[in-house]
Amino acid sequence: MGIADKETRNVPTLASIAERVGVSVNTVSRALRAPNTVRVELRRRINAAMEELNYVPNRLAGGLSGTRSDIVGVVVTSLYYSEFASIVDTLQSALLEQDLQVMLANTRYNPDQEVRLVRSILSWRPAAVAIIGVDHPPKVVELLKASGIPIIEMWDVGGEVIDTAVGMDHASIGAAQATHLIAEGYARLAFVGSLRENDRRAQKRLRGAETAVVAAGLPEIVRLTTQQNGSPDLGERLTHELLEQHPEVDAIVCNSDVVAFGALRALKRSGRRIPGEIGVLGFGDNEASSCVSPSLTTVRPDRERIGKLTAEAILARINDGAPKTTVVDWELIIRESTRRRDSQNQ
Template sequence: MARNSDEAPSATVPDPDEVGARPGARPERRGTTTLAMVASRVGVSLNTVSRALRAPHTVRPELKRRIDQALQDLNYVPNRLAGGLAGTRSDIVGVVITSLFHSEFAAVVDTLQAQLLDRNLQVMLGNSRYDPEEERRLVRSILSWRPAAVAIVGCDHHPEATELLASCGAPIVEMWDVGGDIIDSAVGMDHEAIGRAQAEHLLSRGYRRLAFLGSLREADARARKRASGMAATLAEAGLPPLVRMTRPEGGHPDLGESLLHELLAAHRDVDGIVCNSDAVAFGVLRGLRRVGQNVPGDRGVVGFGDVDAGSCISPTLTSVRPARHAIGRLTAETILARIAGEEPRRITVDWELLERESTAR
């Protein structure tokens, strides 16, 4: 009679991470976890671990809990490729961005995709919506397809996402930011330097009491770095500390106008406002117009992103223009170089502060 124990010996089912390995196949980077390693950790058969993944209802709850813990501890991700391809990489490049709403990243991804398509690599896009847990889930899901590489926005991630990326065996390129520890390679801007430049620009135009205003979600490390750069500049100049007026929600004009009213009620002396995005800045300009404030005479406003509408409104908006196409192109070039075995890179990309009417005193 066939046994029905979770740990009973049975015919060996090949580990999907080990099937297909053959002489000359590209080896996985050291640190890749196999089901055999998980089985050894738990002290059960390879069949049992495989069954816990394929049909979890057939495994005792306590044993399933132990297997899940081992999968997490060893940073295991399943391999969704067919068995015969399990020893290889796919032609997918995973790309994880933080937002599609008033997206800063459309041109980056478009340029990146065009460059990769020339080398027969396909983009798999995920949007974390500034949610660390969603980022972790996206990273785990993308890695299950054994991507040729991964590009991800930012240098500050969910700790488990960082561990998974660091041990996955594929090239990792962090985009948009280079200010911090990186996993492998990075292509982006120095956001603290941008914040310093925004503050210095307002100070050079005679503004003295500055505020940072807008959307500031927990996972938006880039905006926090810009605010820190502003605060440091004011401290070095011996000026009053930076006023921060933010909410943890998506940036849009209504948010900008609402925060402006809070700012004016609490800090009437603020005369220079830096917004974390152009969308928020549009709402600030609208709100100042409605309360009869002159821009740039009474207050100056600076945005970030330099979207097309910024040069069409009245007054036109001073803003920081990121080199989106350059970031996309250099990210693609870095991915291809790392796939070819070249050394990791950290590339700082230039940006431009464009003065327009909103600060032209």
């Protein structure tokens, strides 16, 4: 039950409607696409027939015949732990208002998958593609360029842009993280968390921090990273390792807030005072970061703004606007986990 036999499965087409109403196929098509060119009364009968037969237009046919598609391909590197979920969320709802449908792909930081997924998405002849990052395998760049459609790169802006980008300057984020810790009197920094080979954004942040540390005449940042997914358990495990191997460290920059949650847990279990003995700083401003104790200092990317600006950029480019790269602001949210001085209140 529920599924009709394949033989009898008879999805209505424009022709079914046309036959039922007694007009030509094209008139029915017009009733949909240019309603004011069809008599009111006839239009009413056509709409009634469509409603009655539960007609759903076939966009495969429409897209093939017509000139424009209304798919927007969205390629993210992860969805888990909500890293890009809220960007997709706002982007999708903004596009929906223009009747654009999101087709989603998740590369999970795998460049081979990225090539495959981009190819797959392009095969649907989307009106535009939005993709996380500005660093892609050469084949991806080639395919996207050859497609001739607007390409919006999100989240990052540093580097070679294909067409249009909406993102943050990650090097400056890393610099701000380090600078803040140094200003609070921390001197031996560590970077902890997942640092995937293909997560160029994290690498840029780390390099930005490194530069600030060097400029301050402090010793190099200790790195304890893996290719795995970030999680509290990972943060806890790496932090324990760190305490053992590098007892001199007095501040930890985590690649994401969820990793920082684990770091806090590990430090508390080891009896370290935060922020007195050791500071912890995250990235991403997870919804729980203001609720853990001590509350977590972190960087808040304006995800909604990125989603919204991406939608706007897509629409602008579809309507022949010029390519444009927009740098989106972020905010260092200073909370308890790094605040040694009493200078600020929040």
